[in-house]
Amino acid sequence: MEAEAIKLLAAGLAMGLGAIGPGIGIGILGYGAVQAVARNPEARGPIFTNMLFSVALAEAVAIYALVVAIVLVFVA
């Protein structure tokens, strides 16, 4: 196969496979946060702030995969 085709295929694989883990992780975070709010509705503010923090950390891994995909398509 020619190099162009392999690069595009690799970019698609990188982003697709790289988004599985963070997707599951953010779902688990949301589950924990919603359960915590259900137990203690008054603590909604701090729980939401902490959840947002953790979501951004988990999403960073998906962003690394996105950067690899962008570099494959536009730079390499």
Added chain:
Amino acid sequence: MAKKKGCMGCSFPVAIVVVLAILGVGVISLLAGALGNALLGDVGLPSWLLAQSPEVHLPTDVIFHFLGFPITNTIITAWITIIVLLTIFYFGTRSMKLIPSRFQTAVEFVIDYLLTFCEDIAGKKYGRKFFVIVATIFLFVITNSWIGLVPGVGTILVEGADGHMVHLFRPVNTDINLPLALAIISFIFVEYWGIKTLRLGYFKKFLNTHRFFQGFKELFSGKIKQAMGSLFNGAIDIFIGLLEALSEVVRIVSFTFRLFGNMTGGEILLLMMVFLAPFLLAIPFYGLELLVGFIQALIFAGLTLVFATIAITPSHSDE
């Protein structure tokens, strides 16, 4: 007083006109974008209405040279950010009164929010000391990402240094140099506060040889079985210490790519949405970009604060 009927306070005719206007803009955007081109073919709209295919260009373009330094479009936009921030805070604190005016209240709200954030995580004494760098990083990153959404940034073309037409302004966080610079500053800040508070004991976290040498002492004083345990655990401690040192340095890379990836991904997403259906499809993604800019600024500043707080707490030896 006549009661206003209809939706959202407007009378019925006004609501109908608004809905028709939105529908009209939607139809034009569908025809002018790539979706319409694929479905209906070339309808013959004027060329200034059609969407161009996006070309993403990762390295930044030099606009002109000033005293030997190449001035890129991101440097120009960064200076606009600095001027905006300076103007806001100068006019907010110019004639400070005890009962503040509205603008001063808004500025005080921002500062109070950041100070509470710092003090919640780092405690009262160190929160006030860390506030300087953490608040600066937050305000700089959030202003950079929000100025990147203003119309004109990324569309005004000008002749560049090598002859091609390049953009005059460009969102600063999409240039990888700025997240790298902020990450290095944050790393130096964390190390500085760690060394300043704990003196040289700060490095005991990385060179954790205490238990290893304790194992040797026990070996020479005769307690063989205890010595074996201590030697083994000591070797593991040294390995963990080296891993911690490595993770301190890798933090620079992770900070850089988190901010750069989020902002570049957002910019490409907006370009694609504008290409598909110019006027209507990009509106929800603008809202998403506002939110992402705020969250990324909070993450960068918050993680710097958390790592600085971890660095100043003395590491206790776990016996």
